[in-house]
Amino acid sequence: MVRAKLVHFKLSRSIVSDLPMIVGHVLKGAIFRGGVVATLAVILGLSSFFNAPVAAKDKGSTVAKDARLGGNKARTRFVADLSKATDYRIFTLADPYRVIIDLPNVNFSLPEGLGNSGKGLVSAFRYGLFAPGKSRIVIDVIGPVHVEQSFILKPKGNVPAKLVVDIVPTDRKNFERRRRELYNKRREKNNVQPASVDKSIEILTREKKHKGRLRVVIDPGHGGLDPGASSAKGSKEKDVVLAFAKVLRKKMKQLGKYDVKLTRTVDVFVPLAERVKIAEDYNASLFVSIHADSISKRLASRTRGATIYTLSKKGSDLEAQAFAKKENQSDVLAGLDLPETSSEVGGILWDLTQRETKNQSLKFAGFAVNRMSSKTKFTQNKMRSANFRVLRSAIVPSVLIELGYISNPEDEKLLKSKKWQNGMAIEMTKAIDRFLKDLN
Numbered sequence: 050m051v052r053a054k055l056v057h058f059k060l061s062r063s064i065v066s067d068l069p070m071i072v073g074h075v076l077k078g079a080i081f082r083g084g085v086v087a088t089l090a091v092i093l094g095l096s097s098f099f100n101a102p103v104a105a106k107d108k109g110s111t112v113a114k115d116a117r118l119g120g121n122k123a124r125t126r127f128v129a130d131l132s133k134a135t136d137y138r139i140f141t142l143a144d145p146y147r148v149i150i151d152l153p154n155v156n157f158s159l160p161e162g163l164g165n166s167g168k169g170l171v172s173a174f175r176y177g178l179f180a181p182g183k184s185r186i187v188i189d190v191i192g193p194v195h196v197e198q199s200f201i202l203k204p205k206g207n208v209p210a211k212l213v214v215d216i217v218p219t220d221r222k223n224f225e226r227r228r229r230e231l232y233n234k235r236r237e238k239n240n241v242q243p244a245s246v247d248k249s250i251e252i253l254t255r256e257k258k259h260k261g262r263l264r265v266v267i268d269p270g271h272g273g274l275d276p277g278a279s280s281a282k283g284s285k286e287k288d289v290v291l292a293f294a295k296v297l298r299k300k301m302k303q304l305g306k307y308d309v310k311l312t313r314t315v316d317v318f319v320p321l322a323e324r325v326k327i328a329e330d331y332n333a334s335l336f337v338s339i340h341a342d343s344i345s346k347r348l349a350s351r352t353r354g355a356t357i358y359t360l361s362k363k364g365s366d367l368e369a370q371a372f373a374k375k376e377n378q379s380d381v382l383a384g385l386d387l388p389e390t391s392s393e394v395g396g397i398l399w400d401l402t403q404r405e406t407k408n409q410s411l412k413f414a415g416f417a418v419n420r421m422s423s424k425t426k427f428t429q430n431k432m433r434s435a436n437f438r439v440l441r442s443a444i445v446p447s448v449l450i451e452l453g454y455i456s457n458p459e460d461e462k463l464l465k466s467k468k469w470q471n472g473m474a475i476e477m478t479k480a481i482d483r484f485l486k487d488l489n
């Protein structure tokens with residue numbers, strides 16, 4: 050399960066001691082939202098809870114050293130220790146309920162494995178790079194909540210700056226009302242236009258401009274605050290698939306026949322719909338999303354092998370459906386609130402376009418199974434299908450290759466071996482070449 054493997058914050062014993070100090074500050078007027086900075090004195094004695102003063106590695110970026118939860122279901126407080134006061138933006142999302150804190154680039158130097166469990170109204174939370182130069186903390190909450198107040202306390206002596214967020218329960222109606230108000234304000238400010246509902250006509254009339262070389266987009270899954278699956282040893286899917294995607298790009302470049310683009314080249318979150326858009330905007334003839342799966346500890350030692358997935362509404366089997374559901378969580382984990390993509394709606398024209406794309410996707414999947422078989426075992430059903438968001442392009446043939454199970458020690462070893470990566474990338478390059486040859 051992706052969710053269970055995420056890095057969470059640990060509840061710290063020092064929260065109890067933070068509370069009177071912070072409440073004191075609040076009472077004296079360090080009030081909520083927009084990064085209002087408290088200027089009040091810090092009560093002595095707190096510094097003993099921190100082993101060392103928090104100092105930024107590079108002066109420019111903010112470092113988060115610790116975080117904790119306090120309170121109960123009537124009011125839950127989240128506190129993050131930061132190397133300096135910083136601007137932030139806070140908002141809530143529904144389905145599932147979440148509180149999102151956006152920050153400038155923050156270096157999260159938090160103890161590994163900070164808590165899967167929450168406290169009070171918080172069930173868990175995650176953090177990481179959301180986009181270049183932007184960091185995000187996503188707090189999962191157990192129901193509709195209201196951010197009663199949030200503020201930043203400046204650092205003082207050995208005591209780091211603190212970002213403090215107080216959450217109280219509310220009902221769905223009030224939650225929605227506040228969200229709508231905030232959303233309208235934001236929309237006015239940014240002049241956001243709602244996405245167009247049906248792209249069928251645009252797509253059918255769009256010329257496939259190949260202008261010389263055919264193009265391929267390789268999509269390393271996950272990234273940033275969405276780590277994907279992980280192994281018992283701590284290997285993360287987002288790192289393994291990025292490393293492999295880079296090797297694959299290298300092999301494709303060495304072939305010298307096609308142009309190749311990666312959806313990400315660093316450890317950053319990219320929304321699923323954005324990955325599709327990258328392929329469409331690039332006029333790609335093929336989109337290959339690279340992933341690795343994980344399974345519960347009980348089954349980890351005997352579950353291994355690769356699978357190739359294509360898009361289908363219903364899913365070929367229950368396992369494929371479950372895997373797609375897990376993969377589709379990526380946006381939710383990173384705190385996105387996007388409407389369903391336009392690829393899901395549309396009329397007959399859309400269906401026809403998508404059918405052709407689907408046939409092409411299946412054709413490539415067949416080539417890939419053939420070539421990859423010399424380098425890896427496959428799961429029982431080599432080719433499966435399910436409703437993956439990242440495969441929902443109507444115009445670019447798209448497959449999701451699950452390279453293996455990162456939770457299986459043998460697969461993990463292969464996934465991390467340079468030799469295996471090279472060999473597998475060569476085979477995949479051959480499959481891609483075989484597929485694109487027919488298009489030329």
Ligand SMILES: [Zn+2]
Pocket residue numbers: 270271277278286340341376
């Ligand atoms: Zn994945």
